Amino acid sequence: MSGKDVKTSAWSGSRRLLKLLRDQMKGKSTDQDRLRQTVELIARDMDAEVCSIYVMRPGDFLELAATEGLKPEAVYKTRLHKGEGIVGQVAALALPMAVSDAPRHPNFAYRPETGEEPYQSMLGVPILRSGRVLGVIAVQNVTHRHYHEEEVEALETIAMVLAELISGGALTVSAIETQGSLEEREKPDRLKGLCLNEGLGIGQAVFHNRGIVISRIIADDPEDEVRRLEVTVAEMRSSIDEMLTRTEIAALGEQREVLETYRMFAEDRGWVGKITEAIRVGGMTAEAAVQKIQNETRSRMGKISDPYLRERLADLDDLANRLLHHLLGLGDEKPELPDEFILLARTLGPAELLDYDWDRLKGVILEEGSPTAHVALVAQALELPILGRCRDVLSRIREGDTLVLDATNDQVFVRPKEDVLKTLRLNVKDKKVRWEEITAARDVASVSLDGHRISLNVNVGLLIDLPHMHAAGADGVGLYRTEVPFMVRQSFPGVADQADLYRKVIDRSEGKPVVFRTLDVGGDKVLPYWSTVAEENPAMGWRAIRIGLDRPALLRQQLRALIRACEGRDLNVMFPMIAETAEFLAAKALLDRELERETSIGGILPKKIRVGAMLEVPALVWQLPSLCREVDFLSVGSNDLLQFVFATDRGNTRLARRYDALNPGVLKLLRTIADSTAAAGVDLSLCGDMAAQPLEAMALIGCGFRSLSMPALQVSAVKKMVCSLDVAQVTDFMSGLLDEADHSLREKLEEYAKKSGVVI
Template structure:
């Protein structure tokens, strides 16, 4: 069957189909009849011999998440509710795992093809699968199949994505129910006490009733009756939303947050972005959608695009974009400000949360936040720090393991959540909460402690930042300075490449707010999976090892020279420390340094004020550089080990791959031997050495690094206090001898040995 001969304009066809779906859902049908009617309508519209809907299930006895065939037109009817695919299995499973469309012209030859004989799908060669997405969660997959080797074009994919979005909203609104078909669940489990592990995003403890962050957004109207009327409605609502953000900025309680107001300034900037509003407008005009449906469509596309970024700091900006889109949807749907009455003490649960959404809640009643996703670099975590609110992230399945109203104890300091605890346990936990509050006053005093070891060695503890709003946390935790300023982050939230004057102003503010403490600026580390929104990108098979960082800087020297010029001007009369990322060869550093020297000479020629002191360094992230250290050390003023990328390359392990997350340990003998060799080489050459990355932020790993010869570490601000406690309880000579004794062991990890040493030596980890 030829797609060219059997389809009209994909968008015209999808609009017609959407109207048919809407009319169908108004009829009196059972849930299964609606599913059957839906697959028939889709197959007929897109000219496919098969259309199937798979729904996402969860059953621990079946190994976790899986997809179940819920309706089909074209496959054998008896396969419904019998055919199952694990998430990631088969083309349909891969579509769900990646949350991306999969268009395959020769499905049986695809490496991920999974044959299910009970379906009778042998005659069908081509397949198009599209995930059913809502708020970033995969609810299922729509799959169409054809007998011929059909090449599905972009319009067909986009049309099916629109249908998938409609189905997601019908499911959310209860018009099309899949929950009634759930299998593998056990209601009794939701009556028992439970304990859920997570990741601390801000320390503290809180007790309260579970409240779900329900935005109440259900889009019931997808097709526009009048396209131009929808465009005008969008324009008016965007203005209304901008005014509401402005009003929020003037609130006295928000003003008291100080630097956290920059979060809302970021929203204002996004809201003013004509590109974002333009994409929504285009979706209305081209797709014939309502304004709210168009916002949802662009939101899904943005989430899909940004979800590919491996850098957790940048990926967390997605929560900010979700927050903004949800605010616009609230205004479009006229949901108003009315909120249900909340308990006197409650714990908020959400998949993800934007910082402004957190500010919408009553801070006096809110005792903590639990997220399925999230990281320490999320803006919501930074605002929570300002509110002294405990928050924990990466709590898997928390939204299905906790019920609304359950008693919840959030122990963020120990990365855990207690659900429905028994009365005696709850009484003990309440005592712990009181004790924690008393200890917090103690912890506050630690911020002023000097990180000096028992045998008199001064360890420099610094912070990693990416935005101006991060800098107050450097002072709050008592850090020595900024060991890594990620200059690319402000570039990621702008609609065009900032000029020299704009960059200089940004770096000048960073220097001002550091209040004399040192700041190490890393030049742009973009490319690969961190593509600037205003740059065209080329897909790379291995983006982490692709055209990125200094490779772009040297290939496009005008961009690097502009940034260096801005840094020189921002640090006029002050100390400038600049660091080049992803250096693979000494010659690359020499070339980058030559560009910096040219800019210094240029500034001098035009009568500008030069920095009073200049330090130029490199990041050691590529293993090849280790064998060039003698030559490199003759060129650099300092060296900073980027442990995240270095570990990734040393173990040939994709750090974004959850299957490999615990396969290799940074505390293996090989890694620590490598760290010792780096420290020895730089010490002999008289070159300052530091490390920034995950290793620095964990007390046990930091202890091992000090034992390897490191005297400077850089980490997220919330981890500095813990590092200080460790440092002040440590004897460097002792730990150095102990670590040296372990380096020739053949073990997978030295973690247990180091933990035993810390315990016996009284080191606080």
């Protein structure tokens, strides 16, 4: 039987099973009976001795809700924490797992009450809805069975059906009372989050819900579905164009470029192509295919720890939801909203924010989100407070609750008492005054009280970030992350495409310097068109310059593009993840070869070339004398450097607050770097989270740093600190602290700032 025949046969079985499931759901049996019948049907259709459904419960644990093959008494008794066992791993990764010898798998977790000793193989797939794991379906066999790709796809399709039935209310599972009594739920509450845009907003809670429920999964005629997709995509693009032409959108000015980039996402052929393939190969309806690709994209990008890249996912979520809205014919009608409301959502795209009445909308609270989110940048233009990373916001707040969103102080007050509410209303600042303060800070030079000029630059990764550099009054781009354009494409960009992009970056910088970091992929930043091999510790694995030197053609193409983009203008190029001087010399040799090549073909070289390295690997500190003889500048990547210094995975939530960047050992290391580069006459800067916080930036200046690079939104706050600082005094103060045994110097630095009048 050919591979094509196998796939057709597998999908035929999937359609038959889905028809049986649909018929079953129309019956009058209880929800628990439906769950039990569902696992029986799946086990029988997939020739499995066991089929089980686990549901996600509050507190991040999975509970066995129905089973065929395991002991019935284990239902609603067997529990696994998220990440525990193979089932828990499926939920944690939001990805399917097929294991032919489950008992020998390192994640295997034995539960004696289930009676699963005889079963050797297991296939588990997540039940996903809008990126959220609702549960897991698992099948098991006595034999060491190797599950085929078609079987995985079939079970994923069934999981999609279950997710839609659960979300649409057609199927429920026994609830565990977690919300307490009505009296408890009426009490005032306070939630913490991360400020994405400052401000205070008061209003009633409204949940962002587009009402999307997919009832048809399998297509009667895939080609009809492809045609329906093409028509609907065209309609969606037209509606986005209409939105961009609205007078109030045009008035956004620089932030309008965020929406222009959103429009570019809508034109992405690779994205639409994947949906089309899911229809033709998988036999899905157009809306089911959109949902499938959305789930796959979220699962893949959700593993990326870089907040900047993760936030591009919110734009794709927005587009997928908008496309589903068009496919399902839901129209543009919106429910009646309160005169003043706060919007609650897991994530939100920039266009979705603009769908709401700006006069009534007083703020946004997200379960996810970061300052680099496009929705945060649009919110800034609208002077709208927005709070991100607010855990449990969707479960602890009810529709209609009175909320006071204090984004400036990273908090939201839920159901506050009247006296508290009255006090908070008095703290609302006049928007006009606030905007004038920001504009004034933009035009102020970053010069300390004793005359030291501190260069404040921005980290960017897309063209739409550049207007914010000018708005913030930054000196230039301290770090242009060239990997971002690579990651949003479906194929590797050629030299011409790269050169065109880099040329636009330079043009839009309007004469301000730009430091281009060469491709920093690998680790948690995976290109979608590259095959990857799992690594035990990807942060310390095959990534950044290591890939560039092992694949020199890749690096040479990028360097060639940079040379051509900078013809007649300055080129500042920086190599990441350098661990030894020899690596820098090898990378610089490739640049020299490309310069010779460009000269030989009569090309125009850059006016001036500066070559630097990123110091992220501690080993490089002891090679600074030799390195400083070769580099024109050095940039400390504080995020990776601290991770390696403390032997701490910065993505591990258990260790997130264990070590402090203001540890005396860290600061002494940074002082050593600053002293060595100053003695050698090498320019030094630092980019990373340390540079973005006024207190940490003050400590860095006290350690000898005179150039910092950060997100554009942080420039104003750091600039205010610099203008209130006496550099000579803080340098002397820091010198007396670096040999202390404290866990952190944070409190001592805060006390110094308070006594000295430094604005932090």
